[in-house]
Amino acid sequence: MHDILETLRALRRPPLLIRAARIGLQDYRREVHLRRLLRDGPLPQSPTALIRLLETEAALDEERRLAASGYSPARHVEVLIAMMGEARDMPVVPSLVET
Numbered sequence: 139m140h141d142i143l144e145t146l147r148a149l150r151r152p153p154l155l156i157r158a159a160r161i162g163l164q165d166y167r168r169e170v171h172l173r174r175l176l177r178d179g180p181l182p183q184s185p186t187a188l189i190r191l192l193e194t195e196a197a198l199d200e201e202r203r204l205a206a207s208g209y210s211p212a213r214h215v216e217v218l219i220a221m222m223g224e225a226r227d228m229p230v231v232p233s234l235v236e237t
Contacts, residue, residue, distance in 0.1 A: 151218070155214060156218070163219055163222045172223075195217045
């Protein structure tokens with residue numbers, strides 16, 4: 139789980155995409171939005187969903203970088219919103235720190 143969050147922190151995307159996703163994050167509803175993006179079966183737990191969303195987002199970013207005709211900025215923002223929402227809703231595991 140830690141690796142997933144580190145991967146998210148390392149992502150570098152255009153500020154406009156990130157800003158739009160942050161604005162949309164306040165309206166993120168897992169049942170509605172994640173189901174529309176993943177489209178199959180029961181909703182997975184947040185870490186699994188986040189891995190699938192990362193794969194989808196990587197493909198969208200590649201399309202953006204190549205200026206592909208099928209690239210949809212709106213879909214890219216939707217996926218970024220879901221990624222942020224899933225990361226926000228992941229259970230926090232307390233770290234073990236020796237004193």
